[in-house]
Amino acid sequence: MKQEFSAGGIVFNDKGQVLLTQHSQNHHWSFPKGLLDHPEQTTEESALREVREEGGVLAEIAGKVGYSKYVYTFNNVKIFKVVTYFLMKYVSGDIKDHDWEVSDIGWYEQEEAMKKLTFNQDKELLKKAVDRWKEI
Numbered sequence: 001m002k003q004e005f006s007a008g009g010i011v012f013n014d015k016g017q018v019l020l021t022q023h024s025q026n027h028h029w030s031f032p033k034g035l036l037d038h039p040e041q042t043t044e045e046s047a048l049r050e051v052r053e054e055g056g057v058l059a060e061i062a063g064k065v066g067y068s069k070y071v072y073t074f075n076n077v078k079i080f081k082v083v084t085y086f087l088m089k090y091v092s093g094d095i096k097d098h099d100w101e102v103s104d105i106g107w108y109e110q111e112e113a114m115k116k117l118t119f120n121q122d123k124e125l126l127k128k129a130v131d132r133w134k135e136i
Contacts, residue, residue, distance in 0.1 A: 004081045007047035008033025009088040010129040011059045018113045022104035028118035047086045056097030059088035065129045068121045087129050
């Protein structure tokens with residue numbers, strides 16, 4: 001089975017809202033994330049890059065939230081994927097500046113975000129992120 005590693009951010013703004021993105025191809029709602037495809041970058045640098053590309057914003061890392069692990073099939077190949085998520089604080093930028101991989105995007109109150117997220121693992125990660133955000 002092929003393996004993939006990605007990194008992303010659970011980004012909060014000053015109002016305590018969280019940034020969610022809808023993927024343009026499979027239409028699921030999640031957090032900005034992407035492959036660790038630049039070998040010179042650390043996991044943290046890759047997460048910040050993906051938040052900038054998919055979310056249109058600059059953010060700073062406040063800590064690690066956790067991992068999402070799952071198996072999916074692409075072109076009849078099973079892929080085991082691990083995504084490392086970081087807790088992030090919005091710094092600047094406009095979510096309208098996202099790339100083509102995102103069909104919809106927004107800042108959501110925590111309860112609304114919980115309803116909007118497609119996958120249960122993401123909902124669990126959001127709960128952890130909210131608890132850590134309160135400590136900052």
